[in-house]
Amino acid sequence: MLKVSGLDVFYGDAQALDGVSLEVAEGSIVAIVGANGAGKTSLIRTIAGINRPARGQIHFRGLDIAGAPSYKVCDLGIGQVAEGRQVFPTLSVSENLDMGAMLPRARATRERNRERVLDLFPRLRERLSQAAGTLSGGEQQMLAIGRCLMGAPELVMFDEPSLGLAPTVVQQVLATIRDLNREGLTCVLVEQNVAVSLRLAARAYVLENGRVTLSGTGKELLADDRVRQAYLGM
Ligand SMILES: Nc1ncnc2c1ncn2[C@@H]1O[C@H](COP(=O)(O)OP(=O)(O)O)[C@@H](O)[C@H]1O
Ligand SMILES: [Mg+2]
Structure with missing residues (x-):
């Protein structure tokens, strides 16, 4: 449904995304995992048409939307729930x-x-x-x-949807995302609760300093030693 290839994004001279590629299958949840400043929000905002990429393609249902204005991207069916x-x-x-x-x-x-x-x-x-x-x-x-x-x-990108919420509400928000997905909504999920997001996700990508350093099924990443050490504190 969504295919991002070789995306570079800069803020002035500072590079926020470096050759990022990923795919989101229709009907799935795809998790993006990474530390603060890794580029997760920049990625979402670039797909949403808020940031312009210096290089790369963003195909949605086969149509290249890289650099398209955000109202056009929204009207094609890509929504976002912004951080904060x-x-x-x-x-x-x-x-x-x-x-x-x-x-x-x-x-x-x-x-x-x-x-x-x-x-x-x-x-x-x-x-x-x-x-x-x-x-x-x-x-x-x-x-x-x-x-x-x-x-x-048809596709919603959630940027840190549970940030700053009370624990019971966190569970409620994540359960809502799971339910929306079961009803057919395709989701990109950036979430502090890495273990929960990997359990929900069909695929997941790890972003470090603007680059994808690891990807796989949610299960594979949950079992990966590097992910467990860096993001799950195990
Ligand atoms: N509007 C901006 N202007 C300049 N630099 C920015 C801006 N937004 C983000 N950055 C920088 O880009 C990098 C990636 O940030 P961001 O995409 O917000 O990461 P994350 O969402 O993973 O925490 C960081 O180094 C951040 O400081
Ligand atoms: Mg962010």
Whole structure:
């Protein structure tokens, strides 16, 4: 579904991604593992059309989208849930959801998507008129995911979705991602809980200093000594 080949990304003179290649099969969860500063967010933002690559291709369903503007990428069906839950704090829950449905691809199915999101997150239904900035961290993350789903994406990239959340909410967010995947959503997952993300993932890639240094099935990486030492503390 998604194929990234030889991606280079720079911030000024500093190289953030160096020849990154990866593949995401339709219907799968693919985990990206790496330390702080490894380039995970840069990779997601480049696929999303926010950063422009200096070199490389990004094929989505066969179409090269490298360098395409983000609204086009979104409208092709690639959504992202950005690091740090970027909800609009002064807008209500309901208005935040509406913002997600402004893509041309999502307009016709807006009401149906809204019902689906509110069924998925009943807490949002109870708080539709509440300002998003007054929600708890977990509720804001649900809203960020819900807003993304309002765009009717086929592939969603989750950047640290459980960062800063209470342990029970972490489990809830990760279970939601697992359930969405079971319903057919293809997912790219960057997650601090490396063990959980590798268990969920069909494939996984390890990023170090902007390069893919290791890849395999989630199971293979869970059993890999280098991964266990560096990311699982074993
Ligand atoms: N907007 C930016 N301007 C300059 N450097 C950046 C910017 N965003 C990220 N970087 C740098 O790029 C590298 C990769 O960062 P990032 O993609 O955020 O990593 P990760 O998400 O894995 O923590 C880091 O060295 C970081 O300092
Ligand atoms: Mg990051």
